[in-house]
Amino acid sequence: MADDDLQDPAAPPQATSPVRGQRRSGRRVTTDPAPGSDPNPAPADRRRDSGDNDSRLKADKPPHW
Numbered sequence: 001m002a003d004d005d006l007q008d009p010a011a012p013p014q015a016t017s018p019v020r021g022q023r024r025s026g027r028r029v030t031t032d033p034a035p036g037s038d039p040n041p042a043p044a045d046r047r048r049d050s051g052d053n054d055s056r057l058k059a060d061k062p063p064h065w
Helices: 052-059
Strands: none
16 A cells, blocks of 8 residues: 555545635625526615604613613
């Protein structure tokens, strides 16, 4: 047997490089968009109040205010 054939079982596994053409950045998973989805959706209208709960939360102040 050659020395190259022997592997140390205590040695950490060798890291494999990411798939060619893809850059690995962090641990966040990226998926393809759903079919028929808009890649650039229209921004939400910020002037519209979203409901009663928002007004309650905005009126609710901590005791030190």
